[in-house]
Amino acid sequence: MLTAVDWHVVWVRIAHPNHVFFIALTRTIYVAVIAQVMGVLLGLAAALMRMSKLAPFRLMSGIYVWIFRGTPLLVQIFFIYYGANQLLGFTLIPNTLNLGFFSLDSAIVAGILALGVNEGAYMREIIRAGIDSIDKGQMEAAKSLGMRYGLAMRRIVLPQAARVIIPPLGNEFNNMLKNTSLLFAIGVYEIFADAEIGYSNSFQPVEYFLGVAFWYLVLTTVWTFIQAAIERKLAASERGEDLTFWERVQAAWNPVTAWARR
Amino acid sequence: MTDVVMRAEEVHKRFGRLEVLKGVSLDVAQRETVCIIGPSGSGKTTFIRCINHLEKVDGGRITVNGHLIGYRLEGEKLVEDSEKSIARQRTQIGMVFQRFNLFPHKTALENVTEAPIHVLGQSKQQAEEEGVKLLTRVGLADKCDTYPGKLSGGQQQRVAIARSLAMRPALILFDEPTSALDPEVTGEVLSVMEELAHEGMTRIVVTHEMGFAREAADRVVMMDEGVIIEEGTPEHFFEAPEHERTKQFLSKIL
Numbered sequence: 001m002l003t004a005v006d007w008h009v010v011w012v013r014i015a016h017p018n019h020v021f022f023i024a025l026t027r028t029i030y031v032a033v034i035a036q037v038m039g040v041l042l043g044l045a046a047a048l049m050r051m052s053k054l055a056p057f058r059l060m061s062g063i064y065v066w067i068f069r070g071t072p073l074l075v076q077i078f079f080i081y082y083g084a085n086q087l088l089g090f091t092l093i094p095n096t097l098n099l100g101f102f103s104l105d106s107a108i109v110a111g112i113l114a115l116g117v118n119e120g121a122y123m124r125e126i127i128r129a130g131i132d133s134i135d136k137g138q139m140e141a142a143k144s145l146g147m148r149y150g151l152a153m154r155r156i157v158l159p160q161a162a163r164v165i166i167p168p169l170g171n172e173f174n175n176m177l178k179n180t181s182l183l184f185a186i187g188v189y190e191i192f193a194d195a196e197i198g199y200s201n202s203f204q205p206v207e208y209f210l211g212v213a214f215w216y217l218v219l220t221t222v223w224t225f226i227q228a229a230i231e232r233k234l235a236a237s238e239r240g241e242d243l244t245f246w247e248r249v250q251a252a253w254n255p256v257t258a259w260a261r262r
Numbered sequence: 263m264t265d266v267v268m269r270a271e272e273v274h275k276r277f278g279r280l281e282v283l284k285g286v287s288l289d290v291a292q293r294e295t296v297c298i299i300g301p302s303g304s305g306k307t308t309f310i311r312c313i314n315h316l317e318k319v320d321g322g323r324i325t326v327n328g329h330l331i332g333y334r335l336e337g338e339k340l341v342e343d344s345e346k347s348i349a350r351q352r353t354q355i356g357m358v359f360q361r362f363n364l365f366p367h368k369t370a371l372e373n374v375t376e377a378p379i380h381v382l383g384q385s386k387q388q389a390e391e392e393g394v395k396l397l398t399r400v401g402l403a404d405k406c407d408t409y410p411g412k413l414s415g416g417q418q419q420r421v422a423i424a425r426s427l428a429m430r431p432a433l434i435l436f437d438e439p440t441s442a443l444d445p446e447v448t449g450e451v452l453s454v455m456e457e458l459a460h461e462g463m464t465r466i467v468v469t470h471e472m473g474f475a476r477e478a479a480d481r482v483v484m485m486d487e488g489v490i491i492e493e494g495t496p497e498h499f500f501e502a503p504e505h506e507r508t509k510q511f512l513s514k515i516l
Contacts, residue, residue, distance in 0.1 A: 141363035144314055145377035145429060146353030148345055155380060159367050 005206045013198075013211025024194040025215065031112055031183065031190065032176045038116030039176075040169065043123025048153075050128055061124065068121035074182055076118055081110035081186045111183035119176060126168045130161035163234045170227035177219045191215055265292040267327060267433050267464045268313060274321030275308055282308045284488035285322065290433070293462040297475040297496075300485035301511055306468045307360075309485070310435045313466070314355040315348055326354055327432055353381060356426030356434035360441050362418040364410040370397060370421045371406040374428045382429070389428070396424040400454050416447030420454050427458075434458075436467040440474075452478075472516055476500055484508045 142152035315332035
């Protein structure tokens, strides 16, 4: 027997979520942000290793991507949470990670680690493609001015590659926001876990899952606008334009210009 | 000769099976302008790219101000130098590229000050003062804050010349600096380059601009199929070339 949808509950989940939900929402956001930053850093390191003259570096980078793109994220999450310490023989994932101003429990640490390491494998290709897209003459010009490889990368090549890297990076972060929901499976209390627990207490699937879907949509939509603003700024500086802050905000918030650029 | 800035001895270079340089020897004295001419594929560009070690040589040696470029002697053998010391040697050797290779994310002035600040460790203020002077010298005082994308090819190449001058190099290499330019802006770049000659800059110029070679060169070198086949003063070259291949080449190009 189907029961009618209680639209009041849907409304409450969307418009008046409780305090616990906001804690979960904060967790979803910081887990996604930290894991993405980690993914970018790992991806950059792996991309540079992939382009190295030294074969062992190239091999390590290859194996890393092979494994983490070739196995399911959920398996990686479980493996790191339950198996990493045992496999490594030391405590990679502590029971609690105390950072002074706040502390993270082991599931959150393992979750961030799994999402970040997985993301790094995807970011490697994106970053490598970005670096490859920059004309070889840029590196040669930098070298001919006496710059060493690292300095030339940092000051000349990467800032230009960033413009190519940022759009797919934005898509990756959109995925990351949604993939945090997988951490519910190892007991991280994020917004999907909040919805799942609400559902199992009430047996109101539409109400709770529609509510949480709405909030994921809010997160990804807000991110779309932030991403548009960042891309706009990068493109403008490349063209040498100096947009005012308000022009940027307008451009970012105008869906026509924001999507037309893709 | 004590005032040799660049000395190349029997330089060999191959790309795979193709031998591009088959023993090139050349001395360039201080304040001298040497133009290298020759048909495409003759190895001119490869040769000057070897001088600042953008290409590794497979045989022979190149010295700039007496220092071996790209290699160091260990006993009898030449071993490739560390990245750090190659970078240091390159600060002595400016290079102007056919396709300019300005940094598109930096203004004209930032292009010029980038290396003095981050390689030579000059203060921003000092580098900018000198950068503005250099851009003024190449006639672009009003373009300091302009990005390369908004400059014409001729203007970009003049910024590139200012950029290499900012390092105060002992030697500047020009790799077909006007080949990518429209004919009407070639003149502005050539006149900047001619001014440099009056200031006694040592230069090696790969060029197809015979007018420039005739006016500005102290010596013209003709390369063909990876070797230097003839060298001499511009007068010698353009009035009484000896080598049959040179005559052919000049008759086609002039």
